[in-house]
Amino acid sequence: MTKTVGWALGGGVALVAAGLLSVAALTFDGWSPPSVPGPREPPVGVPAPTTRQTLPEAGQLEFVVEGGAARELELTYRVPGTAVAKATLEVRVDGVLPSADWRAVTLDQPWQDYGPRSFDRYHIETTSAQAPVATWLRARLEEASRLSGVPLRLDLAPGPHRVTLLNRGAPVEIGGLRSVPVVVPPTAPSAERVGSNPAGLNPLAVIEAENYAWRSESVVRAAAEPGLAAYPNAADRRLLNTLDESSWALPGQTVAWDVEVAADGWYQLGLRSKRSAKENAASYRDLLIDGAVPSADAVAVPFEWTQGRWTTGLFGPAGKPVTFWLTKGRHELVLRADAGPSAAAVRSVRSVMDALSDFGLEARKAIGNSSDADRTWDVDRYLPGAATRLKGWAARLESIYQSLGSGHGNPTFAENLRIAASRLREAADKPRQIPSRLPSISEGDSSALRLLADTLQQLSSQPLGLDRLYLVTPGTPLPDLSPSPVATLLVDLRSFLRSFVPGESAYFGRSGANAALQVWVNLPLQYVQIVQQMADSRFTPATGIAVDLSVLQGDQKLLLANSTREAPDAATGIATGLPYAYGIRGAVADLASFPGFQTFVQQNFAAQSIVPYTLGSKVWGLTEAQDFYVLFWRKDIFANLGLTPPQTWDDVKDLLPVLERRSMDFYVPLAGWNGYKPFYTTLPFVWQENGRVYQPDGASTAFSTEASLKGIRLMTDLFRLYSMPLQVPSFYNDFRYGRIPVGVANFSTYVWLKSAAPELAGLWDIAPSPGVRQADGSIVRSQIAADRADVILEGSKRKDDAWKYLQWWLSAETQTDFAFALESRFGPEYLWNSSNLKAFANLPMEAAHKAVVLEQWKQIRELPPHPAAYMVERSLSDLWNSVVVEGRTSRLAADRANVEADREIVRKLEEFGYAQNGELTRPYPVPETSLAGGAP
């Protein structure tokens, strides 16, 4: 017994000692800089065509092409802009859409890294700047989802045909369009041919996956995997060494590598790859060499699930490696994500979904808006064959589920298919009650339809992580790179011990006792990394001020840090209520006292944006990010019902009965909050009726004034008299499934709909928020907009430097570049809602939507700050509650809210020296501005 303990202890000590030694040896680790991919020679693309035409946004162009059976359309084009979103065309042939697929044809653009990769201050290698190559390209038209993996096909009668291109996105230049016959890839070379390989070839060439030449989308990115698993690696720094698995998952995403071949011969491709997501199902890749598929077996090659481990193997289906002939010189190897057999599964699921949603509509038509669950129906009369249809769909879903599984086990990522099938079977078992079972078939949160929609994206995704590519001659063994368990253990131990070395935990707290400006950023790490890079490469060289950024997790910590004298010099991205709350208590600096404040604000921000931080002549913060509340509406549903989007709340009141007859609803942000309704959900109604929150002397609320009361009535009547839904847990979902086809929502809903609801692309739009029509005919649509704020701490000894930093960070240039860097690195869901109006105007966002937001921002009306604002917010929330939930009259409730809030207002004004013994001694300056007043 004692002996065992002794051994264990000894072993432990030895391990720790080894770890310490390796920490000591850090600086001696062999490491050489990776080769740097720069702009490519020869360049990507085709020579510029002689005739070129510009196809502007929403414009159209016509071409005449030759007819014939099995044709594809080949387009020569150039995308001049640098937008992350792809150029999108709608294509009509002889004036009609050949099929729904032609509605959205997307044009790829190669993205390259520019400039060398560099290490950040924490020895993490980061990618260089990303930009699309604005060169002329030639490609066969493919539909947006790239599910089929081949270009769109046409069967045309012989003779000339008219093809119209309608631009649905950013401007494109067109060099020409012609119809070409379908290309059939050659069959694989025979074994005898391959066997006669010339002698003296380089048996093994290594290409690091992260050193790609270009890729079709900027979001496919190199990643730094720590530890020994991926190559290259180093103990004292994190190298970009893989192609990130999750970033390369959408069908159609391609990555290209350049390879220099020394001599003509037969070659094969070896890959060190990894699969961790989508368990028990394969991902697929196509191989293209110099733009063409070498042989038919190089298409849709499966990569089985590897439980997240790196495995090395030859590229080819089921143990038969693809062999191809390469001539001496430079070649381009391209791997393209292919949906493979899952494309069929996606199509089947989609068709079941369409059928289910038609079935739901059919049932709704038959039973109307009845919700009586006990009623039984003569189903055969109203919904002929309902039970058999449901069972048929269930069987189809089950067979899709079976087809997805590989030899290793069930495709657990697609479990929803099985659950949906069982929902349908349950409903089919009691045919007479099918109409009452719509919530589990086609409507609501747990319906089969919803479950299927949730799975759809997972189904088509094709994740694959790559570490290395090998160009080998047939028969050459591939190197085995898996590290030994002991080495892995030692490295893990070392990195664990390193985490105790001060300054080694990147972006958390001070990086040593240096003299850099300390800035705490209340944003996720990936954002902070980009800001730090930008500050290091631009701000510091220009001003000589070094900046240390740290991730601030939870802005409440700022107060605690302040009381221990550990506060930073500046903090960015904090809640908009905090600058004032800290400012009036003397914890943050008055920004208005810094040189150039007035001009900086006037040139960059909406006039109202500083209102939430203002007291008298003091301004304690600046808005960094600005939200927008606009009307979201479903174009398809509105067109179906013959409706137009509402302009005013009166329009909404007219619209509600029409929607409710079809068991649809309207959404306002108030319904998204469970208990307590924050100001930005309640105040817009008061603003739009030109009401106020506080009396001008700041000593009491203004709820009982005529204008405010009108706003309060509007806010409560919508729920009480027009029965808007009181609680909507997820507008985004209800909007997707059409249950709530219209509502007022914000920036995050916009981003979700844009990036996570591909099935809705083009089916929805935004418009300025509904408002109240004034006597002069104009409509006041005011909303609150401040989202996150920046401050400088009063305790800072470097306030002037901090002010320079804020000016740099909030400048139009920095904000624009930051927005672009963020989106090109992480994808369109990382849209940055900059409050800098110039930067927002430059955002890579749909122009029509941007115009709507900028229009809405003309009507920003921010909340004037007050030391007792929380109490007023509460009173307004409680007022809504007592009118809508408890059924009191709004006048009585408003009076009560007034009394409650006023007591706290006087108490707080006393605390800050505006009142004594319950009497106002000097007026509290409420920076309340009406829109007519303009600047504060």
Next chain:
Amino acid sequence: MNKNKGVFVLMAPYFTLYAVFILLPILLAGALSFSNFNGVRFPDFTGLRNYVVLLTQDPVFLRNVLPNTLRFAVLAGLGGYALSFFLAWSLAQITPRIRTVFAVLLYLPSMTGGIILTAVWSIVFAGNESGYLNGLLMSWGFLPRPIQWLQDPDYLLPIMILVSLWSSMGVGFLAMLAGILNVDKELYDAARIDGVRNRAQELIYVTIPSMRPQMLFGAVMAIVGTFQNGAIGPALTGSNPTPQYAGQLIVNHVEDYGFIRFEMGYAAAVSLALLAGIWLISRLAWKVFGDE
């Protein structure tokens, strides 16, 4: 004295930790409660003002917080205590294997705590038709339209009490279960001879008196637990304060003043009042179950 040195050495670690993490904060809170402190500037001494305001000028405290806390403490605290005892006693009657399973099942809610609160109960009581309770009641035809369970001041506190009862089978429950199982079986036989005729009498004359330490432990845990259980209202409604202060407990009131209104001094006074309340009721429990 020399002989006792060892005792002090052994006590030192505990006492140091106790002093640093319990005694010192309480003393600091006590000092702060006599001051006006906004978290930024140095506190200024205001004497007993915070306590005077608490008892005379804080309508929310007197009208909502205090009655809510008392109601919650009596129903959820006493109720939970009685329920723990009843369930522990019932479990003691069944065979060990099944007993273990049930004990774990009953103990589970008190372990999972906060996350389950929001994940399960706010869905059960959600205010639209997809909330389980509304959904069931509507499908059975009891309700024409959903009730705002968590929004309506009439329902919020009862729901909080219900949820608290569900999670009240904590350490106290386990202690009582152990206590009941520990009672000497011969005592029951002796009691039989002395004239005990039914299980109820057994319970009152034998079981409870023999397990006084566990009863006391359970009582103290229940008291402290219910008074400190402030997370439940905000967890259910998603915000502090709860709608119309309907579910506002003392702990929420402390947070409200400390972190929303930046009146740390007053918050300290309220939390000391809470401490006093807990201490008083614990004394009562000692009186009933203590061993003098």
